[in-house]
Amino acid sequence: MEIIRDLSRWRETPRGLFYRWWTIVITGLRQIAKTKLFRMLLFTAWTGGLAIAATGFLFSQSVSSGGWLESWATNFNVRFQAIVSAFTAFVLLFPEVCIGGFFTLIFWVHSMVGLLLSMVALTVLVPRLVTQDRATNALTVYLSRPLTSTDYLVGKLGIIVSVLALMWTGPLLAGWMLSMVFAPDRDFIVYSFKPLLHALLFNGIGLVSLALIALGVSAAGRTSRNTVMLWLGLWIVVGSIAKDREMPIWIRRASFSHNLSEIRQGVFKVETVFTDAVATLPLIDSKTVKSLTTAGRLTSATDFHGALWSLGALSALSLFVFLRKLRTE
Amino acid sequence: MNALVTEPAAALIGEPTTDPFIIEAVGLTKVYGAQRALSDVTLRVPPGTIGLLGPNGAGKSTFIKCLLNLETPTSGSAKVLGRDIRARNRASREKVGYSPEQDCHIAGMAGCEYVTYCGQLSGMPFQVARQRTHEILDLVGMGQERYRPVDTYSTGMRQRVKLAQALVHDPEVVFLDEPTNGLDPSGREHILNLIGALWSDLGISVIMSSHLLRDIERVCDRVIIIANGRVVEHSSIEALKNRHKRIVELNPASEPERFCSVLEQAGLTVSRLSNGKLRVESASDSIEWMLELMRSHNLPPAEIVANPDALHEMFIKSLAAGHGNHT
Numbered sequence A: 001m002e003i004i005r006d007l008s009r010w011r012e013t014p015r016g017l018f019y020r021w022w023t024i025v026i027t028g029l030r031q032i033a034k035t036k037l038f039r040m041l042l043f044t045a046w047t048g049g050l051a052i053a054a055t056g057f058l059f060s061q062s063v064s065s066g067g068w069l070e071s072w073a074t075n076f077n078v079r080f081q082a083i084v085s086a087f088t089a090f091v092l093l094f095p096e097v098c099i100g101g102f103f104t105l106i107f108w109v110h111s112m113v114g115l116l117l118s119m120v121a122l123t124v125l126v127p128r129l130v131t132q133d134r135a136t137n138a139l140t141v142y143l144s145r146p147l148t149s150t151d152y153l154v155g156k157l158g159i160i161v162s163v164l165a166l167m168w169t170g171p172l173l174a175g176w177m178l179s180m181v182f183a184p185d186r187d188f189i190v191y192s193f194k195p196l197l198h199a200l201l202f203n204g205i206g207l208v209s210l211a212l213i214a215l216g217v218s219a220a221g222r223t224s225r226n227t228v229m230l231w232l233g234l235w236i237v238v239g240s241i242a243k244d245r246e247m248p249i250w251i252r253r254a255s256f257s258h259n260l261s262e263i264r265q266g267v268f269k270v271e272t273v274f275t276d277a278v279a280t281l282p283l284i285d286s287k288t289v290k291s292l293t294t295a296g297r298l299t300s301a302t303d304f305h306g307a308l309w310s311l312g313a314l315s316a317l318s319l320f321v322f323l324r325k326l327r328t329e
Numbered sequence B: 001m002n003a004l005v006t007e008p009a010a011a012l013i014g015e016p017t018t019d020p021f022i023i024e025a026v027g028l029t030k031v032y033g034a035q036r037a038l039s040d041v042t043l044r045v046p047p048g049t050i051g052l053l054g055p056n057g058a059g060k061s062t063f064i065k066c067l068l069n070l071e072t073p074t075s076g077s078a079k080v081l082g083r084d085i086r087a088r089n090r091a092s093r094e095k096v097g098y099s100p101e102q103d104c105h106i107a108g109m110a111g112c113e114y115v116t117y118c119g120q121l122s123g124m125p126f127q128v129a130r131q132r133t134h135e136i137l138d139l140v141g142m143g144q145e146r147y148r149p150v151d152t153y154s155t156g157m158r159q160r161v162k163l164a165q166a167l168v169h170d171p172e173v174v175f176l177d178e179p180t181n182g183l184d185p186s187g188r189e190h191i192l193n194l195i196g197a198l199w200s201d202l203g204i205s206v207i208m209s210s211h212l213l214r215d216i217e218r219v220c221d222r223v224i225i226i227a228n229g230r231v232v233e234h235s236s237i238e239a240l241k242n243r244h245k246r247i248v249e250l251n252p253a254s255e256p257e258r259f260c261s262v263l264e265q266a267g268l269t270v271s272r273l274s275n276g277k278l279r280v281e282s283a284s285d286s287i288e289w290m291l292e293l294m295r296s297h298n299l300p301p302a303e304i305v306a307n308p309d310a311l312h313e314m315f316i317k318s319l320a321a322g323h324g325n326h327t
Helices: A017-033 A036-063 A068-073 A078-093 A095-135 A138-143 A149-181 A186-220 A224-243 A249-253 A256-268 A270-280 A286-299 A304-325 B060-067 B111-121 B126-139 B155-167 B185-202 B213-219 B237-242 B256-265 B288-296 B310-321
Strands: B023-032 B035-045 B049-053 B075-080 B096-099 B173-177 B205-209 B222-227 B230-236 B247-252 B269-272 B278-281 B302-306
Touching: A017 A036, A017 A095, A017 A149, A017 B111, A036 A068, A036 A078, A036 A095, A036 A149, A036 A186, A068 A078, A078 A095, A095 A138, A095 A149, A095 A186, A095 A224, A095 A256, A095 A270, A095 A304, A138 A149, A138 B111, A149 A186, A149 A304, A186 A224, A186 A256, A186 A304, A224 A249, A224 A256, A249 A256, A249 A304, A256 A270, A256 A304, A270 A286, B023 B060, B035 B060, B035 B075, B035 B222, B035 B230, B049 B060, B049 B185, B049 B213, B060 B075, B060 B173, B060 B205, B096 B155, B111 B126, B111 B155, B126 B155, B155 B173, B155 B185, B185 B205, B185 B213, B205 B213, B213 B310, B222 B237, B222 B310, B230 B237, B237 B310, B247 B256, B256 B269, B256 B278, B288 B302
Parallel strands: B049 B205, B049 B222, B096 B173, B173 B205
Antiparallel strands: B023 B035, B023 B075, B222 B230, B247 B278, B247 B302, B269 B278
């Protein structure tokens, strides 16, 4: 053949394993970025990040001594000015309770939004992870190359973790950093750091467990439709059943969304924001104390350790399903 | 530095390989429950174009999959390009290409994207992989279809793109499982020419599994026959044919009756085939006696084919013997 004689040859040393993992991740991300729904979710997620930045910025600019709230209060009567002064004094005297509490609440709300968006994004992503590779025999393409099933697992986990990071971790960190750039003093950085660490801890738990569960679900289905149904069933149907407090504890723990919800309450400890406020801040009337105590009780975790173990078990089960199904057909 | 080297392919032919054998298997066995898909396969395969023959379910694909570690052998060991498939799992596949029998593609990807991706998975930098992708797609005869998603391809196109992904990273050995399935006659011709040229022009060894004996006979210089999970024959095609040089087929230009009677008078067993040809069993390895006979009886010219379907007959005989001689 004449044409074959002009073929170029490749005789370089092949690039390493990290490059191949990176190739799987970046190609997977490019594929999912082609879907409109994913782009919309990404836009919503980063709007959430901007909302954190805007809220944090407004809070820090408002409550700091000499901030615009104090300046604005001078336009009103003395009573209002006194309330504002007391409020800014609280921030000065009890920064951990005020700044820490405020950011805990922001991050807590954002964790709900981030988690929800991640779950929706995973609904789009899950069939594309392993299901389609199994249906089209693409597994053979991967495993006949210098890659092992562990490399395939790492690559696919990388895709999920990247998607969740884009939906959840990225906006969280960017929002916090933007709000801190314009913070009037160091206290805002120092006292918002602990809530940020809590948010990142929950984010990390969510990232790892959701990644493994999504992989397991994706490996379990042979068709995209079945995989999406299974994912939605586990997320929404089992999650709805688990919300019923009358249900036996093992049924409730079988829901990964319920477990994540419990872990969120346990990690953020939102109830301590309210109880600390009640215990520390002066001049709070009994009605407010009662409301804060009730809010604290409603947001506290009831089965933190059980949920943590159950989520770990569900993740391990998913990994087992993934490895069992990872055979070329 | 650009990793692609454009130089005459002939300069690279027969590049020294550290090992004289591309495949070495010792007691390779694969058992699925009660079924032995591969049974104690021991063989050493030199570089070249090797045909893998066997009836359905004989263990051809299992043998290839074991060599690629797509299936874990139950026992035994094997080396591909001198690298142990277990001890050097990834490395044993670095310079190996594989085009499986069944469709395999990544949903939603265009042909050129897919082949580039496969190149990258083998460790090629993106630019290099992209450049070679286009060259290889030209080579397998793909035009603008390369920019369409693979999901929309015809069977023939999928076959070509499968071959392209197996070749993109410039392997030293390529396993092709039924590479001409689903191709139209011209496409088949093109791909067979290409497969033949892989070894002769580029020095890429080919292990081609097929049930089409003519394809194997045309392209390969060696053949491995597998039956019931055992290697029942492993030899060069030339040697196989030499063992079988006792059949001659004649297609006389005219006077077939006189031809027949002359041959019978000479004491030969003649049978008439449905296509008008005469089939003669000969005691000699040569056809000189036949030419002499034609000259002496002034017979009209005839097309003479020595050892027609030698491979087919050897294949049938080997299967009938079926005990397995591991070479």
